[in-house]
Amino acid sequence: MAHSLLVMKFGGTNMQGAAAIRHSASLAARSIREGAKVVVVVSAMAGVTNGLLRLAEAAQGGDIATANDEIAAMRTRHFTAAQDLGATPDSATVREIRELHETLRQAVYGVYLLRELTPRSRDLIVAFGERLSAPLMALALGGQGYQAHHLTGGQAGIVTDEHFGNARPLPGSYERIGDRLGGLLDAGITPVVAGFMGENEEGAITTLGRGGTDFSATIIGKALHADEVWAWKDVDGVMSADPRVVPDARNIERLSYGEVMELAYFGAKVLHPLAVTPLQESGIPLRVKSAADPDFPGTLVGAEADGDAAHPVKAVTAIRGVSLINVTGAGVLGVPEVVASLFAAIARENITLLMVSQSSSMSNVSLAVQSADARRTLAALRGGMTGELKVEEQPGVAVLAIVGAGMRGQKGVAARLFSALAGEDVNILMISQGSSELNISVAIDAAEVDTATRAVHAAFGLGQEAGATA
Ligand SMILES: Nc1ncnc2c1ncn2[C@@H]1O[C@H](COP(=O)(O)OP(=O)(O)O)[C@@H](O)[C@H]1O
Ligand SMILES: N[C@@H](CC(=O)OP(=O)(O)O)C(=O)O
Incomplete structure (x- = not known):
């Protein structure tokens, strides 16, 4: 056209x-x-x-x-x-x-x-x-x-x-x-x-x-x-994983704006996380194309979220250079105002939280942030909080995420992710699923992120061979 x-x-x-x-x-x-x-x-x-x-x-x-x-x-x-x-x-x-x-x-x-x-x-x-x-x-x-x-x-x-x-x-x-x-x-x-x-x-x-x-x-x-x-x-387009890490990563033909945002947010360097936001209202399509192969269609990003039950996951991504910030303090964290002051301190510093988890006893809150932001996070939390709280950094972490609109309402996706990780003996430090159900993310040891990415990519059949027969 x-x-x-x-x-x-x-x-x-x-x-x-x-x-x-x-x-x-x-x-x-x-x-x-x-x-x-x-x-x-x-x-x-x-x-x-x-x-x-x-x-x-x-x-x-x-x-x-x-x-x-x-x-x-x-x-x-x-x-x-x-x-x-x-x-x-x-x-x-x-x-x-x-x-x-x-x-x-x-x-x-x-x-x-x-x-x-x-x-x-x-x-x-x-x-x-x-x-x-x-x-x-x-x-x-x-x-x-x-x-x-x-x-x-x-x-x-x-x-x-x-x-x-x-x-x-x-x-x-x-x-x-x-x-x-x-x-x-x-x-x-x-x-x-x-x-x-x-x-x-x-x-x-x-x-x-x-x-x-x-x-x-x-x-x-x-x-x-x-x-x-x-x-x-x-690259050919937006791929099922970073091709530098997963050699058989495959081009994704179609993605929704939401899926692309999740992918970019969770570390796929291929697009700026906010790149699609100006296009969302008007529905203008974004094409990611290969300069080396201009006739290849690449990836078409548009409004449609083509959830595909047979292929619930479209891509696996990773954020490297992450630190967990663990806040502990028996009895103190259970008080809602203390948790509120913790988030207020983070917000004041304009720090991006990659993941958050709170233990059910409410005596521990863990935050995942970019390691580059860790020092500021520690300072903000230590300065902005009252009570007997211990705040510690655990560096050397990565966040791995699977993304795809098709996982919405699908059972068994998380189980497949966890068994792929367990198969490689990868320990999970933290788990989170966005309410949009477009992604599931896990924090793991940074040293294991490439092995984990390849295992998860294979477990969801995202590779070239699997794609050709799917
Ligand atoms: N899921 C992914 N799909 C495609 N490329 C990816 C993905 N994840 C990481 N990348 C990396 O992103 C690079 C392309 O992004 P970038 O270098 O910022 O593009 P450019 O500078 O050409 O706009 C690729 O070379 C590839 O290694
Ligand atoms: N040059 C800027 C902006 C940019 O978009 O670059 P690239 O398209 O090469 O990723 C950067 O490196 O961040």
């Missing part, structure tokens, strides 16, 4: 160098040739976001030499890509890359002088990755004969709240994006938007959380009432 408007997202792997960018541009060009208007949304070149975070930390720690070395290596990468895409040394693209790198260097020097890296300054620095790759994509499209114009997230109209590092679009964004990008599209120009970023109402750059370019694309898709949003990846 011919589409009239598509939003296409290209991730870090699809932007990693001139050849990948040229190929990505050709994928957008294909649809433009078929008559679609296309908005392109790009991530930073692979590895650049992590590099920026590293160099910002180095500058804060007083190591400006390391920070400058990283900037220099990145600069070479951007210049080489521009040159390979045909930019001459005095071209507008090369000038812009030079200016952006100079501003980046100054921002990093500021962090070094102040020895202070605030969430706001970190966002300014980390967003340079996308600001630097957008001109390269516009150049590649130009090289293939298409007029393109690149914009930052803010210039494209994405205005967010003040949550630096994890910002959310404000409702006014949608109309603004429609105006700004609609004008370009009407003039036959392909907008290339730097993903992952927006700006607050004062114009300071904010970022949408790691993997946020997926989210940028769906925000734009909603604003423009796109026919579909396509997220091009280095």
